[in-house]
Amino acid sequence: MTGILIYEDNNSLRESLVSLLTLTPDLLLLGAFPRADDIIQQVEHFKPEVILMDIDMPGITGIEAVQKVRTVDKQVHIIMITVFDDSKSVLDAICAGASGYLLKKHISDRLTDAIQQVMHGEPPMSPGIARMIITGVQTMTSPPPAANGAADYKLSTREQEILAHLAKGQGLKAMASELSISIDTVRTHIKKIYEKLQVHTQTEAVSKAINERLV
Amino acid sequence: MTGILIYEDNNSLRESLVSLLTLTPDLLLLGAFPRADDIIQQVEHFKPEVILMDIDMPGITGIEAVQKVRTVDKQVHIIMITVFDDSKSVLDAICAGASGYLLKKHISDRLTDAIQQVMHGEPPMSPGIARMIITGVQTMTSPPPAANGAADYKLSTREQEILAHLAKGQGLKAMASELSISIDTVRTHIKKIYEKLQVHTQTEAVSKAINERLV
DNA sequence: ACCGCTATACCACGATTAGGGTATCGGGGC
């Protein structure tokens, strides 16, 4: 028997899900709630195998609920049941720890299949969702190369080195002894770095250096 | 007609693919190569709609080939055709820009479907691949939260806010006016932040804040 | 040989920061 919890604020849809699951053999409906605020306690109490989760609910969102659940239970399969088919919602849900993503319009003909699927380790997804995940991953991983194309501050090797030490949080004095040069030399290098990065303090330089991946 | 290029070093498999595609109506086989070293020129010359790509080839790998193609053509659909079903290969391929991922053992019964699918914008995948992508994304995005599990500096809301401004490279003065509080108050907050983070300078604090994702 | 650039080094002044106190006020918990 597969234990199931439902989180869905729309009363009629929730009741439909309840009926559907109650009528299906091998599935055991453990509970159905209109909001997920106490989901951690509920999961710990009912120990479900599968959770059906709406995204838009009063109180905490389904995405946040998924994150919460994952802090206490990494095994339970979570299937999102939602009307949102934009790539941001999908990505957020997957990153939060959802195992599958079903649009409400596909529930009636796919829900029981989806539960079987997820129990066999296969993520159930409405058509189009896989594409969103893939393009999402691709745009997530490709921007870094794209982002540094704009900036090239032409720092000398020594200047990069100094900047790296700065970014580790070292002060001028510590750097000077570590690099075996005078404080004033470090200072001179830093002046040039400031010029090139167009900043005026260590903090700004470090911030820029880390955020633009110069180190 | 859907134009197709094939990259596959195994001669018999490549010939099988050629036969299969030649026999299928609506598909136009443009070329089949045992290695992908000149893929950029070939793609620019043949302008295919779909590329079938092996991963393990002499010369450059299929993954590298995908990256190369994506530098000149973001439209073409690339389906990986490989024996590798480990999550690293799958993730690498997807991140490089692949549109689908078929294991060789599923080719005979799924290839033509897969090509139809990819032309309709739906990524074709062997069973289990979707799961690898999802768990891959999750472990890619969750380690950051997992990494700070060791550290919890219990900064107050205001302190986090101050730290965020610091990390943007703002000096105390700028912060004070922006937050409409006295410089000395900012200073007081910063003292507490230093205590909690165990640092002694702005630069160290910013470095730690960014690297440990406190901002 | 000359020029440009980098790395090195020093000095001095003013601005900023770090570290040490101390104090008021408001909210939450006992």
Add this chain to the structure above:
DNA sequence: GCCCCGATACCCTAATCGTGGTATAGCGGT
């Protein structure tokens, strides 16, 4: 009501940093 804590604020001193100017040595290119 009292106490603790977070947020606010001020003072002082010493250390550090930001900025300007100056200078020498080495290296690669013309």
